[in-house]
Amino acid sequence: MAKNIAQLMVDTLVQAGVERVYGLPGDSLNGFTDSIRKQKKLQWIHVRHEETAAFAAGAEAHLTRRLAVCAGSCGPGNMHLVNGLYDCHRSRVPVLAIAAQIPSNEIGSGYFQETDPAQLFAKCSHYCELVSHPEQMPRVLEIAMQTAIAKRGVAVIIIPGDVSLLEAGEQEPRVKFREQQTTVCPSDEEIALLAKVLNDSEKVTILGGAGCAGAHAELIELAGKLNAPIVHALRGKEFIEYHNPFDVGMTGLLGFTSGYHAMMNCDALLMLGTDFPYQQFFPRHATIVQVDLRGEQLGRRTKLDYGFVGDVKSTLRALLPKLKQNAEDKHLKQSVEHYRKARKGLDELATEGREQKGSHPQFVARAISELASDDAVFTCDVGTPTIWAARYLTMNGKRRLLGSFNHGSMANALPQAIGAQQTYPGRQIISMSGDGGIAMLLGDLLSLHQLKLPVKIIVFRNDDLAFVELEMKAAGFVDFGTDLKNPDFAKLAEAAGVLGLTAETPQDVRPMIAKALKHDGPALVEVLVHRQELSMPPTISLAQMKGFTLFTLKAVLSGRGDEVVDLAKINLFR
Numbered sequence: 001m002a003k004n005i006a007q008l009m010v011d012t013l014v015q016a017g018v019e020r021v022y023g024l025p026g027d028s029l030n031g032f033t034d035s036i037r038k039q040k041k042l043q044w045i046h047v048r049h050e051e052t053a054a055f056a057a058g059a060e061a062h063l064t065r066r067l068a069v070c071a072g073s074c075g076p077g078n079m080h081l082v083n084g085l086y087d088c089h090r091s092r093v094p095v096l097a098i099a100a101q102i103p104s105n106e107i108g109s110g111y112f113q114e115t116d117p118a119q120l121f122a123k124c125s126h127y128c129e130l131v132s133h134p135e136q137m138p139r140v141l142e143i144a145m146q147t148a149i150a151k152r153g154v155a156v157i158i159i160p161g162d163v164s165l166l167e168a169g170e171q172e173p174r175v176k177f178r179e180q181q182t183t184v185c186p187s188d189e190e191i192a193l194l195a196k197v198l199n200d201s202e203k204v205t206i207l208g209g210a211g212c213a214g215a216h217a218e219l220i221e222l223a224g225k226l227n228a229p230i231v232h233a234l235r236g237k238e239f240i241e242y243h244n245p246f247d248v249g250m251t252g253l254l255g256f257t258s259g260y261h262a263m264m265n266c267d268a269l270l271m272l273g274t275d276f277p278y279q280q281f282f283p284r285h286a287t288i289v290q291v292d293l294r295g296e297q298l299g300r301r302t303k304l305d306y307g308f309v310g311d312v313k314s315t316l317r318a319l320l321p322k323l324k325q326n327a328e329d330k331h332l333k334q335s336v337e338h339y340r341k342a343r344k345g346l347d348e349l350a351t352e353g354r355e356q357k358g359s360h361p362q363f364v365a366r367a368i369s370e371l372a373s374d375d376a377v378f379t380c381d382v383g384t385p386t387i388w389a390a391r392y393l394t395m396n397g398k399r400r401l402l403g404s405f406n407h408g409s410m411a412n413a414l415p416q417a418i419g420a421q422q423t424y425p426g427r428q429i430i431s432m433s434g435d436g437g438i439a440m441l442l443g444d445l446l447s448l449h450q451l452k453l454p455v456k457i458i459v460f461r462n463d464d465l466a467f468v469e470l471e472m473k474a475a476g477f478v479d480f481g482t483d484l485k486n487p488d489f490a491k492l493a494e495a496a497g498v499l500g501l502t503a504e505t506p507q508d509v510r511p512m513i514a515k516a517l518k519h520d521g522p523a524l525v526e527v528l529v530h531r532q533e534l535s536m537p538p539t540i541s542l543a544q545m546k547g548f549t550l551f552t553l554k555a556v557l558s559g560r561g562d563e564v565v566d567l568a569k570i571n572l573f574r
């Protein structure tokens with residue numbers, strides 16, 4: 001019997017190596033889900049909210065670097081995908097979304113559940129096309145897949161339910177997908193210029209980001225030749241921080257003062273594979289050099305003296321033989337020493353404490369890091385869990401860290417953990433969730449039981465939207481609308497078929513986390529944490545803060561009044 005379009009779609013995905021589709025069924029998607037039911041190679045991962053499907057697919061794509069797929073039914077099912085797809089697109093991970101559409105003969109009539117998916121997905125995709133004729137397939141699907149893979153981002157296929165049931169013209173996929181291993185290197189003349197700029201600078205600082213993935217050895221060799229401290233942007237943490245004697249921490253709002261100063265005090269800043277977004281943290285007077293795979297990224301965040309298009313690994317391989325050993329190491333030594341002090345200061349905040357109830361969240365994050373396995377995958381919610389993950393999780397080259405770092409959406413951690421666990425059933429997956437974050441997509445707690453996913457969730461329970469409360473206070477607003485009246489999350493977990501534990505006191509924290517990690521199945525530990533952990537610096541008055549929110553916020557977040565004032569003085573009052 002001839003295949004229909006839905007069957008051909010399944011075959012095309014399988015042929016490209018796709019193993020699963022995350023989604024929620026619905027009338028318009030029934031043809032597609034039925035085709036999945038009838039075969040064994042492509043799995044249907046049934047979640048409770050389409051946003052979860054998109055986040056989960058994004059996590060899979062991030063971890064594997066391969067195409068991942070999610071699907072939603074027409075109208076509301078599509079709309080629920082949108083926020084998760086924005087996250088995937090902005091993180092530049094290859095995700096295909098199958099957006100079912102109302103019957104083709106009703107389009108434009110204001111029919112039940114009608115929306116305009118092309119508009120809906122326009123800004124969160126590289127490619128978004130309606131399939132209205134069987135002969136478009138499988139070509140349009142293959143173009144979508146190639147676009148998601150090649151441009152790294154989201155592609156969307158909009159397909160009315162009736163079209164998916166039509167007989168396909170072509171019966172087989174047309175394109176064999178291969179994993180891309182293209183390298184991009186600046187020209188010889190450009191490499192010579194890059195080498196000259198760096199050889200001529202005494203105090204170089206490197207700012208590395210996610211584009212340094214796979215180039216660790218080259219990066220370390222480079223820093224050794226230049227005697228350059230390495231600062232990282234958050235998405236680069238998992239690829240840069242480990243086994244790195246040149247590491248001086250992160251910069252930015254949640255960063256280390258050492259990262260900030262290493263950038264501010266250099267003669268030349270070398271940006272490698274980073275789109276670090278905060279303009280205020282770039283030096284004004286240094287020579288700025290940027291290497292990025294995408295030309296359109298050059299100079300996006302700061303003034304730029306030299307921009308080069310290349311992948312970090314190939315560029316550094318070509319560059320290294322042309323570099324002289326820098327004889328001057330004062331800048332490096334000072335920066336590393338500063339980092340040691342900043343690190344020590346932050347570690348001192350990660351203590352058990354003597355409180356009867358409630359723990360320092362820093363202590364909880366450090367316990368998670370110490371107890372987790374060597375190849376654990378961590379996800380962290382937007383909110384204070386991002387701060388604790390950035391500062392207290394130790395990476396080692398095998399561990400991974402995911403968040404909604406570019407899009408900044410709440411509630412990402414649990415859905416991303418679902419995708420991570422589906423991708424790596426044998427690995428420990430730990431979701432560092434906020435109490436606001438977990439509540440936002442709470443329905444998918446049920447998926448852990450249903451899908452038999454042994455995800456471990458640590459809920460940082462502060463009964464507050466703490467990150468926002470902090471932002472309000474730092475900006476001089478009276479905090480408002482941030483209180484949370486929470487349920488007993490452990491009981492809630494138990495009711496959902498998930499082991500539920502509570503760590504009320506600091507002494508409970510390590511045993512409860514250890515118990516959850518050992519448990520053969522999903523587990524949730526609700527940890528009571530202090531709400532106002534990041535206190536306001538004592539010596540800055542409200543009047544001084546006015547107009548300087550960003551730096552004040554940075555000051556507040558650094559968690560230590562003394563360092564804050566130091567930073568504030570330098571930046572605000574000079």
Ligand SMILES: Cc1cc2nc3c(=O)[nH]c(=O)nc-3n(C[C@H](O)[C@H](O)[C@H](O)COP(=O)(O)OP(=O)(O)OC[C@H]3O[C@@H](n4cnc5c(N)ncnc54)[C@H](O)[C@@H]3O)c2cc1C
Binds near residue numbers: 311313383409
């Ligand atoms: C609450 C919150 C607070 C945050 N605070 C901070 C903070 O204080 N500090 C901080 O750093 N971040 C912070 N972030 C994250 C921040 O928003 C950005 O996501 C992050 O800084 C970007 O990191 P990146 O530059 O490594 O990654 P990306 O933004 O993904 O940039 C990667 C760049 O590398 C390029 N690239 C990719 N592959 C290659 C390759 N092979 N070779 C060359 N180039 C390549 C890409 O084109 C892109 O330009 C925060 C996020 C949240 C949610």
Ligand SMILES: Cc1ncc(C[n+]2csc(CCOP(=O)(O)OP(=O)(O)O)c2C)c(N)n1
Binds near residue numbers: 383385408435464466
């Ligand atoms: C979908 C969405 N809504 C609102 C925000 C604004 N926001 C950023 S962090 C945050 C609070 C997060 O609260 P919670 O998960 O409890 O973590 P906490 O900061 O309290 O540790 C809010 C409301 C956002 N980033 N995303």
